[in-house]
Amino acid sequence: MRSFLQRLSNYSIFVLVLLIVCALQSSLWLNFFGWFPAPQLWLTVLVFWVLYRELWESVLMVYILSIISSGFTALPFAHLLSINLLTAMGLFFVKKRLYWAGPIFYMLASGISVVFFSFFSYLVSWKYDLTSNRDFPVLGLLITLLFTMIVSFPFHGFFSWLDKLTHKEHPTEAGTGVL
Amino acid sequence: MKLIRFDFKKIFLGFAVVALPLMAVNMQRNSEEEVWFTRPFSFFGGLMQNALSSFSSGVRGTTAMYLDLIGVKTENKALKVENSELRAQLGAMTELKVENERLNKLLGFKQSSNMELLAARVVGKDLFLEHQTLTVNRGTYHKIKKNMAALTVGGVVGYVYRADLYTSQILLFTDRYAAIDALIQRSRARGIVEGSSREVATLKYVKRGDDVQLGDLVVTSGLYNIFPKGFPIGRVRQMKKSQYGMTQELELIPAVDPLNLEELFIVLNANTADFTPTETGTAIPPQPQPQANTQRELKEVTR
Numbered sequence: 001m002r003s004f005l006q007r008l009s010n011y012s013i014f015v016l017v018l019l020i021v022c023a024l025q026s027s028l029w030l031n032f033f034g035w036f037p038a039p040q041l042w043l044t045v046l047v048f049w050v051l052y053r054e055l056w057e058s059v060l061m062v063y064i065l066s067i068i069s070s071g072f073t074a075l076p077f078a079h080l081l082s083i084n085l086l087t088a089m090g091l092f093f094v095k096k097r098l099y100w101a102g103p104i105f106y107m108l109a110s111g112i113s114v115v116f117f118s119f120f121s122y123l124v125s126w127k128y129d130l131t132s133n134r135d136f137p138v139l140g141l142l143i144t145l146l147f148t149m150i151v152s153f154p155f156h157g158f159f160s161w162l163d164k165l166t167h168k169e170h171p172t173e174a175g176t177g178v179l
Numbered sequence: 180m181k182l183i184r185f186d187f188k189k190i191f192l193g194f195a196v197v198a199l200p201l202m203a204v205n206m207q208r209n210s211e212e213e214v215w216f217t218r219p220f221s222f223f224g225g226l227m228q229n230a231l232s233s234f235s236s237g238v239r240g241t242t243a244m245y246l247d248l249i250g251v252k253t254e255n256k257a258l259k260v261e262n263s264e265l266r267a268q269l270g271a272m273t274e275l276k277v278e279n280e281r282l283n284k285l286l287g288f289k290q291s292s293n294m295e296l297l298a299a300r301v302v303g304k305d306l307f308l309e310h311q312t313l314t315v316n317r318g319t320y321h322k323i324k325k326n327m328a329a330l331t332v333g334g335v336v337g338y339v340y341r342a343d344l345y346t347s348q349i350l351l352f353t354d355r356y357a358a359i360d361a362l363i364q365r366s367r368a369r370g371i372v373e374g375s376s377r378e379v380a381t382l383k384y385v386k387r388g389d390d391v392q393l394g395d396l397v398v399t400s401g402l403y404n405i406f407p408k409g410f411p412i413g414r415v416r417q418m419k420k421s422q423y424g425m426t427q428e429l430e431l432i433p434a435v436d437p438l439n440l441e442e443l444f445i446v447l448n449a450n451t452a453d454f455t456p457t458e459t460g461t462a463i464p465p466q467p468q469p470q471a472n473t474q475r476e477l478k479e480v481t482r
Contacts, residue, residue: 019220023227026314027303031235035438037308056188059195070214071221072228072306072314074340074348074356077214078203085200121309128204131355133309135376140308 010166015064017162018045022072037140039147040114042069044155046084047109050091051099052163062088079124086120087113103156110152114145213341225303225346228314232302285442288332294407295448297321299329301441302346311351311377311437313337317445318345326405328446334411334434335359335399336443347445351437352412353380360402361412364455366390372397372412372431377438380413382429389427391418397431401453406446409454 021041029038042065049061066081073080091113099105118141125133162168251267258266289296303314317323319342329336329349337351338359350357353374361372361382368389370382382397395415401408413431420427 019224019227022224022306023231023303026306027228027231028235030301030304031232031239035304042306056192059192063195067214067217068220068224069306070217071224072303074305074310074312074350074354075307077217078200078206082200082204085196089196121307125309129355131373131375133355135309135355137308137377144308 006167010163010168011064013162013166014045014049014061014159015068017159018042018065018068021045022069026072037137037143037147039151040117040144041148041151041155043087043113043117043148044110044152045159046088047091047106047113047152048156048159050088051095051106051109055092058088058092059085075121079121079128083117083120083124086123087116090116090120103153106156107149107152111145111149114141114148218343221341221348222343225314225318225343225348228303229316229346232300232316284332289444292407292452293450294446294452295450296444297323297447299347299443299445301443310356311354311374312340313349313351313437313440313443315347315349315443315445316345318343318347320344322447323347323445328406328449329443330406330410330446331435331440331443334413335406336435336437336440338405339445349443353377353433353437359406359412360400361397362400362409363389363391363415364396364398364409365392366395369400370397370429375430378433378436379416380431380433382415382431384426385429387420387425387427391415391427391429393418396434397429398454401449401451404449404451407449407452407454409456411454 021044025038025041029036046062046065050058053061062084063081066077066084070077070080075083091109094109094112122133122136254266285298289298297317299315299317301313302316305312313329313336315329323339323342325339325342327339327342329338335352337349337354337357339347340350340356341348351374352359352372353376355374355376357372357374359372360369362369363382363385366389368385368391370385372380372382375381385391393415397412397415399406399408399410399412411434413433415429416432417430418427419430
């Protein structure tokens with residue numbers, strides 16, 4: 001029962017964190033920096049859950065994340081869910097083959113996730129949208145990638161602290177999962 | 180010996196990863212279709228955006244005030260107290276005058292129009308680079324409904340695609356999911372404006388033989404009384420005609436830069452307003468879009 005409550009508190013805190021980072025990215029950034037490309041703060045949560053959780057927990061978080069972030073965008077929920085799942089699976093693939101503990105790998109994974117997300121969003125848009133995405137802001141993407149990697153460093157410490165606070169243990173072996 | 184072994188975890192995960200999203204994508208045919216369980220999150224998200232925006236406005240205001248104080252202090256050291264006070268007063272008066280002029284343009288537009296308009300402040304933007312939406316600090320509580328038009332003095336901005344209690348999201352007409360019925364002001368040729376990229380929109384389905392020239396103003400058609408009739412959307416920048424097509428596509432430069440907006444109007448009721456030029460001139464001439472820079476001005480405008 002205690003373990004269940006600890007897990008629930010961990011999930012709830014991350015949901016709250018997710019809401020806050022989404023609002024930070026879409027509102028606070030706009031107020032200070034306007035339409036200059038913002039770091040994908042919400043993606044750092046997804047990366048953390050993919051790297052330091054079991055697969056079923058990551059999938060659960062992808063669902064939660066998609067529900068929450070769909071409130072901040074015009075991207076339809078189903079598209080967002082598909083893109084996020086594909087991004088998470090791509091990260092799992094990378095994690096299985098290349099992993100080392102610590103924030104440096106987390107930063108690298110955050111950068112990779114930005115590329116994955118952009119690639120899969122184009123793929124989904126091309127497949128399902130009537131007016132597919134024709135705009136490809138390369139510079140904007142590079143800036144986003146760089147910023148996301150930079151902010152992911154302190155976020156790693158913060159998320160690890162949250163895990164410690166809620167007694168959430170990471171899987172003992174890299175790449176562990178039920179699949 | 181078990182020939183067939185079921186691993187329910189794997190089956191469940193497989194279902195969650197592959198089947199559910201595919202089902203969801205196939206069921207959600209309409210891109211604007213809203214999923215019920217996202218509503219509470221979008222509601223709280225909107226509230227948070229509002230709160231964070233107010234917080235950042237406060238921080239910016241305080242910082243600006245602090246910097247001003249430093250400026251005044253330095254000035255006081257260099258000049259006599261009396262002179263500096265007078266100069267500060269004069270500066271404040273000038274600032275107020277400029278602010279007044281800007282606000283007058285917005286308020287004048289609101290008063291001179293017979294439309295029912297609601298001023299709103301931009302508090303957030305879309306989470307992703309590829310989409311262009313704005314979150315404003317007005318929602319269903321302020322009588323905003325889905326599909327209401329959003330515009331400024333200079334032209335069309337977009338329309339409401341999601342309305343929560345205290346916030347709403349505006350889909351800019353340059354977003355690829357947006358579509359607005361439009362006319363070419365000079366020749367009255369009809370088409371539909373669709374977003375194509377961050378700074379460009381496209382007027383589609385214009386008949387191949389219709390009279391179009393570069394620089395033509397494209398305006399709203401006023402269909403269904405969502406937008407006022409004849410309100411500027413953009414100007415024709417490029418014409419694309421395929422060799423055998425029945426229609427032509429026109430690339431438009433937006434009349435206003437929707438990415439630089441700090442406040443806008445939501446059209447609660449267009450009241451069949453018509454901005455089409457008459458023989459004596461335009462009913463209410465579209466004016467250049469004012470740039471609002473101060474938080475004080477925003478408060479005034481959105482009050």
